[in-house]
Amino acid sequence: MTQVTFEELVAEHRRELLVHCYRLLGSLTDAEDVLQEALLAAWRGLDGFKGRASLRSWLYRIATNRCLNALRDRGRRIPPEPQPPFQPPEPSRRSPVTWLQPYPDALLEHVPDTDRGPEARYTAREAIELAFIAALQRLTPRQAAVLVLCDVLGYPLGEVAPMLDTTPTAIKGLLQRARGAIERHRDPARGAPPAPGSAQERQMVNRFAEAFAGDDFDTLVSLLTDEAWLAMPPAPHEYHGVSAIISFLRTSAAWRVSQGLRIRLRPTRMNGQPALASQFVGDAFERPGGLIVLTLAGDRLSGITLFLHDI
Numbered sequence: 001m002t003q004v005t006f007e008e009l010v011a012e013h014r015r016e017l018l019v020h021c022y023r024l025l026g027s028l029t030d031a032e033d034v035l036q037e038a039l040l041a042a043w044r045g046l047d048g049f050k051g052r053a054s055l056r057s058w059l060y061r062i063a064t065n066r067c068l069n070a071l072r073d074r075g076r077r078i079p080p081e082p083q084p085p086f087q088p089p090e091p092s093r094r095s096p097v098t099w100l101q102p103y104p105d106a107l108l109e110h111v112p113d114t115d116r117g118p119e120a121r122y123t124a125r126e127a128i129e130l131a132f133i134a135a136l137q138r139l140t141p142r143q144a145a146v147l148v149l150c151d152v153l154g155y156p157l158g159e160v161a162p163m164l165d166t167t168p169t170a171i172k173g174l175l176q177r178a179r180g181a182i183e184r185h186r187d188p189a190r191g192a193p194p195a196p197g198s199a200q201e202r203q204m205v206n207r208f209a210e211a212f213a214g215d216d217f218d219t220l221v222s223l224l225t226d227e228a229w230l231a232m233p234p235a236p237h238e239y240h241g242v243s244a245i246i247s248f249l250r251t252s253a254a255w256r257v258s259q260g261l262r263i264r265l266r267p268t269r270m271n272g273q274p275a276l277a278s279q280f281v282g283d284a285f286e287r288p289g290g291l292i293v294l295t296l297a298g299d300r301l302s303g304i305t306l307f308l309h310d311i
Contacts, residue, residue: 086255105269117154143178191298
């Protein structure tokens with residue numbers, strides 16, 4: 001079997017396998033590295049593939065175990081905590097999931113949703129949102145793997161067990177614990193977000209962008225749900241509640257104004273969610289300010305994730 005033929009075999013599965021590795025690792029950088037290892041292992045083991053399972057299931061087995069091996073052997077690659085140029089308010093809490101990275105919507109194109117099994121409990125959109133990915137990172141690696149295989153991809157227990165070299169009974173126990181743990185990290189009061197690309201979504205994003213760039217804190221307050229949160233990987237700081245979020249944004253804006261900087265925002269999409277790429281603009285220069293991913297709930301925002309660049 002030549003390399004070209006192998007590439008043709010796996011080509012239709014490559015993007016969905018990258019999403020799978022990203023869900024388990026929470027980092028696109030790590031997911032790309034582990035996927036390459038998984039495909040190399042699959043190529044080397046192709047002669048031993050007997051067709052007892054589908055090619056897709058066989059590749060998922062290899063990719064899942066490579067993710068688990070990476071987490072066991074080298075652990076999480078924790079990025080260094082950035083040092084802000086100003087004194088931020090005391091955070092509401094500190095997140096342990098500082099390795100979280102966004103996933104560009106462009107990489108979600110051509111990822112099939114038709115192969116999801118009938119037992120899947122999450123839609124493809126729900127299963128790529130940042131809040132879901134962050135919640136997966138708080139599970140044990142095997143719990144996260146079982147939850148994704150069963151509740152996202154819809155594999156039955158009897159198919160997941162051989163993927164992880166264990167029994168259906170053990171898989172059932174892991175799945176029950178994973179479901180209970182992930183529900184504790186979900187917001188039961190969160191309303192359904194507007195349809196992607198809809199007029200309602202565009203209007204909300206435009207209102208936020210204008211208020212954020214213009215330091216219009218009254219409008220920002222009106223856009224946030226009472227239980228809204230703000231996170232900022234790779235910094236561990238999290239701010240929960242409207243007053244805590246606005247306090248941070250006021251402090252950040254005051255520093256920016258003191259430096260003579262304006263902010264320019266460009267719409268994009270990450271994790272199936274609306275996002276804004278920011279630039280700091282001075283009199284004679286521009287530099288990246290970060291990426292803002294918005295979590296929408298009904299007609300308001302329930303979450304803001306600021307992916308920080310070095311300032």
